[in-house]
């Protein structure tokens with residue numbers, strides 16, 4: 244039997260088990276159950292209070308609440324993903340793979356906010372102060388009045404933050420913090436939860452905005468940021484495809500704004516540079532557009548983004564043809580291939596299919612269906628699309644091309660970047676400088692690509 248107060252906690256989903264097992268019964272992850280002492284600190288179980296409570300104090304829904312003021316950090320891409328700056332007293336979790344650039348981004352956020360007059364602190368549990376300072380200097384933030392500390396003890400941090408009146412505090416990372424009220428090892432679910440809980444409480448009480456860094460982990464040795472997602476007001480994910488300098492900041496949860504916003508950055512020698520015009524970035528502008536390439540006019544958050552889909556359809560050398568996809572959903576690819584096969588008579592059964600979204604962006608919009616199909620057809624028929632053509636539209640199982648959201652914005656962005664025509668759902672009006680080649684069925688689009696007549 245487990246020791247008194249001991250329990251097995253899944254480091255992936257946080258579920259608590261009484262017995263050890265190789266696989267977590269709750270989330271199915273392997274080798275993630277770790278023994279943790281969960282004994283409560285003395286005095287934590289206060290006796291039930293007697294007497295009358297304060298009673299519920301109702302307020303009307305229509306009563307006016309002033310919009311919370313925001314801390315504008317000055318890193319525009321970050322501010323926009325947060326919903327227009329950071330809300331005082333809120334807790335934000337920034338998750339991402341180790342080495343993606345979380346510390347770099349937050350140093351830039353703290354430095355920029357401090358230069359605009361906000362009282363900022365950066366507490367690192369991973370690097371020494373000199374390391375943090377020299378990185379900030381390299382990033383051109385030597386003059387930013389950010390208070391630095393290297394500390395992992397939650398008690399010291401809470402004491403320190405009570406003394407000074409900060410507006411924005413960065414804690415890097417939550418997995419290095421430990422509370423002496425718990426016996427579990429730093430990085431375990433118990434510690435990560437306890438540390439996050441205390442810091443969030445402090446944020447609410449003192450009205451200071453706290454940003455917690457959370458490493459996303461594949462193994463169960465340290466707890467993933469998922470276990471504290473419900474405690475914080477906003478969850479941001481920092482992503483980057485290996486080998487590309489581009490980094491995408493995505494809102495996954497936000498109590499103060501929309502969650503579909505993205506911020507685009509480019510990692511360079513002097514830290515992260517904001518990318519104001521992502522369309523130019525994800526387009527492969529060098530040279531002619533080859534067969535197999537189609538430019539998708541997409542929308543990410545509030546912004547239209549143009550990105551190139553690249554397909555290669557090649558005879559299969561083996562019995563089972565390969566399907567490989569980067570930056571798009573493989574299930575969606577299978578569906579498009581099936582529709583092309585049954586509704587348009589283009590077979591892929593004996594051919595390998597590769598589909599790639601250029602620039603390391605991940606596209607999840609259904610509006611990309613027609614662009615993916617156009618790239619595939621263009622490669623299969625070895626017929627390039629016109630250089631000045633963008634594509635968008637959703638494809639149904641019956642082979643229809645359906646209208647998508649914000650079609651006007653897509654056309655305007657494409658026109659701005661020099662495109663002159665769009666392969667798009669039928670009955671769509673063009674905009675200035677942009678004509679629409681409407682297709683009501685996928686077969687229409689396929690015919691147009693094959694004939695090269697536009």
Ligand code: TYD
Nearest residue numbers: 341342343344345346347510511512513514
């Ligand atoms: P870092 O912010 O330390 O990542 P995280 O905190 O998410 O683990 O960034 C680490 C990577 O960023 C590292 O591989 C080096 C790179 N980098 C640059 O290319 N240029 C820079 O100016 C900085 C500061 C980092």
Ligand code: MG
Nearest residue numbers: 345346369415
């Ligand atoms: Mg770091």
